Amino acid sequence: MGRLQTNSSAAETHCVGCGARDWTVCSSLTDDELSVLEGIRLGHRDYRAGADFLRQGEPQREVLTLLEGWAMRYCLLENGSRQIIDFCLPGAFIGFQPDGESPKGYAAQAITDIKVCALPQKGLMDMMRQTPNMAIRLACIGYRDQMAMARHLANVGRRRARGRVSNLLMELFVRVRMRSEAAASEAILLPLTQELIGDALGLTSVHVNRTLRGLREDKIVSLKGGTLRILDPDRLAEEAGFEDGVDVLESFS
Amino acid sequence: MGRLQTNSSAAETHCVGCGARDWTVCSSLTDDELSVLEGIRLGHRDYRAGADFLRQGEPQREVLTLLEGWAMRYCLLENGSRQIIDFCLPGAFIGFQPDGESPKGYAAQAITDIKVCALPQKGLMDMMRQTPNMAIRLACIGYRDQMAMARHLANVGRRRARGRVSNLLMELFVRVRMRSEAAASEAILLPLTQELIGDALGLTSVHVNRTLRGLREDKIVSLKGGTLRILDPDRLAEEAGFEDGVDVLESFS
DNA sequence: CGGAGCGTTGACTCAACTCAACTCGGGTGG
DNA sequence: CCACCCGAGTTGAGTTGAGTCAACGCTCCG
Known part of the structure; x- marks a missing residue:
């Protein structure tokens, strides 16, 4: 549904050459750490504009980094309306949830055609345990996004x-x-x-x-x-x- | 301003016996890790209801865990209005910002009289580098709070x-x-x-x-x-x- | 050619804001 | 001890910003 192709193959670039890297989780990782990451990643994927690549209420075993295109995260309310949480640009880190098993509280949809890089939640958690750098980076992203959301909230509320x-x-x-x-x-x-x-x-x-x-x-x-x-x-x-x-x-x- | 006393002294309980521990960053740390944390913490503090214990626009070298009472985080807008980001209950982790030097995007105020436990940003970052567990815990809290904020946003917006x-x-x-x-x-x-x-x-x-x-x-x-x-x-x-x-x-x- | 989706506009409604007065209770100072 | 004040809560009347409903235009695409 909206998915264009399966994990793309050998043609896929290495993380080191990744065009979006400056904006992703991967920035500020050493080359060693990067190759670990490259070892666990599930590959790139393409979604069409309009595709819901992350569904609210379902547990999610994967985390995605947006490589190309625009996406958004949103909440669906019981009354049928939709609140967009944020718009995602290349580099955005989408879908991470410490407790990978519980259902996601939001959904994500492609606005334009997009390309993402998929990582397994579990593998990522393992990596965090071994390379503090990664855990720190994730924490930073989490708090940075929190700030952005606070601004958004203030904008909507006041x-x-x-x-x-x-x-x-x-x-x-x-x-x-x-x-x-x-x-x-x-x-x-x-x-x-x-x-x-x-x-x-x-x-x-x-x-x-x-x-x-x-x-x-x-x-x-x-x-x-x-x-x-x-x-x-x-x-x-x-x-x-x-x-x-x-x-x-x-x-x- | 609003501050009741300086870092309280020997009477202060150890982290192990902390009443708020189940809800704090400190939960799920090993006893060893906990004693490291205890080594860097700056002690407890009390603030009166109404005290702004964290100011918007100022850089913050400390991170606080709320131990007792109610507090809130809020944004002040240029038009003079205030948007409350969230209400904080004991255990809340307030003021963490990966980049400790940049000014905070929000303020925090005591709603009732409160007691907090202060940690130095820098010491915490150092600790994160050495004990992945801590970094992971912080990341979890960041993403959990992000979810709560998303719900709040949806509530206000829709x-x-x-x-x-x-x-x-x-x-x-x-x-x-x-x-x-x-x-x-x-x-x-x-x-x-x-x-x-x-x-x-x-x-x-x-x-x-x-x-x-x-x-x-x-x-x-x-x-x-x-x-x-x-x-x-x-x-x-x-x-x-x-x-x-x-x-x-x-x-x- | 005909839809479908998005943008545009008007007329009307209604939820929330503004302004303002008044109550109530607790605290404070004479 | 009482008068006063202040902050919070209430309530009414009138205003207005935003929503609703509905029609219509445009463009792209099958």
């Missing part, structure tokens, strides 16, 4: 629609910019529908639409056909509640 | 006031119940003002008040003078969106 949307766009802009070498133009690709934005921000897609119109009419941003253009960075930062403009970058994944 | 309040009360009830041996009566102590509840849920205190009135009039819960009484657990679970009633307990801290 800002009006315009502020929420501005804040999210700003955050995504920054995150995308960080991993593309050339920071030349102010346009980035944002493969999000208005419904996705709404589900991340606790708004309806209709209201996201109106809000975006407002921002467009005020010449602050334009989001059209998957392209986000920041027309007035200062105004946007203000609407978004970024006090220090773009200095906060460090704290993003 | 439920109406009545559902949010019900959900929060249910969660707190369960958490408090878990750490009190006798689960006899249905009443617990909840030292939260309506304003705190509002700031956690993205509501105004006025609206929390009306919502609580509604729940009281419907004979679902009563929250009066710091005492929470669940009058109709089933209805509450339904309002709160707890599908399995009280089976989800495991996943709480």
Whole structure:
């Protein structure tokens, strides 16, 4: 379901040459540690846009690192609505749960076509026991993501629609910019529908639409056909509640 | 400011006898590891209700384990409003940040008078490098808290006031119940003002008040003078969106 | 050519906010 | 001991931000 091919074969690159490595768990591992990791990994996988590659309520024996494309983690509520927890960019570490046996509290879905690198939970836990470096790295990622989620929570809980949307766009802009070498133009690709934005921000897609119109009419941003253009960075930062403009970058994944 | 006394002295109990231990980082450490930890800890501290024992924007060289009382972590927004990230009960691990030097993204405040156990960030990191067990434990806590925060986010983003309040009360009830041996009566102590509840849920205190009135009039819960009484657990679970009633307990801290 | 999915817009509704007054209880100082 | 004050909780009236419902346009794709 959505899965394109089985574990890809010999053609698969080694971890050392991994394009996403700078953003993954694997960064800051020694070459030795990296080869251990390479020993236990289950290989790469591709999923189509829209594929649920991690299901809520099911236990999960694997952990995934996003290598290419956009994904998201989300919670499904009993009332049928969906809360998007976060948007994942290459390097994101998805699905880790200390207690591998208990059912996951969230699901994950591919937004664009994606490629992931799969690791067995168990093998990873074993490795953590032997190489503290790995355990530390995982802990760091866990707390970093926690911070990002706290910001997201504050955004949803305490800002009006315009502020929420501005804040999210700003955050995504920054995150995308960080991993593309050339920071030349102010346009980035944002493969999000208005419904996705709404589900991340606790708004309806209709209201996201109106809000975006407002921002467009005020010449602050334009989001059209998957392209986000920041027309007035200062105004946007203000609407978004970024006090220090773009200095906060460090704290993003 | 709010601090009652300096590091308490010899009277301080050993980690082995720590009353909060079952809920702390320290659980699941061997006696040896525990004595290492005991070697680096900075001692206990007491803070008055209302004291900000961890400030947003300042780097933090210490990590705290809550031993007694209630606390909260919160974000202050530029617009002056406050978003409560979570409520902390004894055992909570507060203030850990992989990169100890960068400023904290949130603050923490005592809700009641509290007692905490302080550890140096640096010492802890060193210990993690030597005892993988500790690193693993920290990672687990980080991901567990992440899950709790995701639930909180979903609650705030995708439920109406009545559902949010019900959900929060249910969660707190369960958490408090878990750490009190006798689960006899249905009443617990909840030292939260309506304003705190509002700031956690993205509501105004006025609206929390009306919502609580509604729940009281419907004979679902009563929250009066710091005492929470669940009058109709089933209805509450339904309002709160707890599908399995009280089976989800495991996943709480 | 016809759908399906996404975006856009308008008209109407309603949940939650704002503002403001008033109560109640506990603490404090004269 | 009493008057006062302050913080928390209540309640009402009016406002508004966001949701709902519904129609319609556009584009891509089969």
